[in-house]
Amino acid sequence: MITCIDLNADMGEGFGPWPMGADAELLKIITSANIACGFHAGDPDVMAQAMTLAVKTGVGIGAHPGLPDLQGFGRRRMQIAPSEARHLVAYQLGAARAMAALAGGQVRHVELHGALANMAAEDEGLEKACYEGALSVDPEIILMVIAGTAQARAARSLDARMCSEIFADRAYAEDGLLMDRRLPGAVIHDSEEVCSRVLHMLKAGAIITAQGTHLAEDIDTICLHGDTEGAVKLAEALQAALVAAGIRLQPFEGLRPGDRTAPPLS
Helix, strand or coil, X not given: CCCEEEEEEEECCCECCECCCXXXXXCCCCCEEEEECCCCCCCHHHHHHHHHHHHHHCCEEEEECCCCCCCCCCCCCCCCCHHHHHHHXXXXXXXXXXXXXXXXXXXXXXXXXXXXHHHHHHCHHHHHHHHHHHHHHCCCCEEEEECCCHHHHHHHHCCXXXXXXXXXXXXXXXXXXXXXXXCCCCECCCHHHHHHHHHHHHHHCEEECCCCCEEECCCCEEEECCCCCCHHHHHHHHHHHHHHCCCEECCCCCXXXXXXXXXXXX
16 A cells, blocks of 8 residues: 555646636645646746745646647647657746746646647657657656556656656546546546545555556556546545545655666556
């Protein structure tokens, strides 16, 4: 059973006068924040506000780069070359680092958003280009990877600092990838179900698919989507369930592949 875990959420995803999510409330619960960088959501003012709140609450700051698709919230797939992906991630990480510095903090990790994350989870070459972009800006940046996917393989091939995440509010297909949001049951809103499945995955040290298959993986952090309906209540329920199970919430370390006490089982 895992005894300590990081809890992260996506935020800073408003734009101009249009708010998205409950950043201030979530920052009282989570230990790491993935802050949008202006492409799928966010703008300089929204980024500055989210960064400032994260610094005040002592939450670890991460960049959350996505595809340049404001209308589709970065969840629509686009044709993108590896060189474009490399530049796109480097550009957004640079913006996040600048805004974090302005707020008196620093970016410690990067987590890809939406369609870019899903595309890269399936394509190791694309993922490697994304991560090369991030590492070119900061060689010590921690890559937050979706456990058991091409993201994890790409991070290992680059010998990068990394942490593996599972999703509390998303169902998994049999291949270990997230189910398409358009499918019934792909997004989970019931807090009891969220807590139960997360605790089972932490106990098993594995991703558990919608069909019940166990896929053994490292698990360092749990992600809640800030725009999921009832995200704050889900976060509160999950925090309480983790504490009740004797699991301590703390920011992830970000280990290189050779620093693991045992190699991944998959």
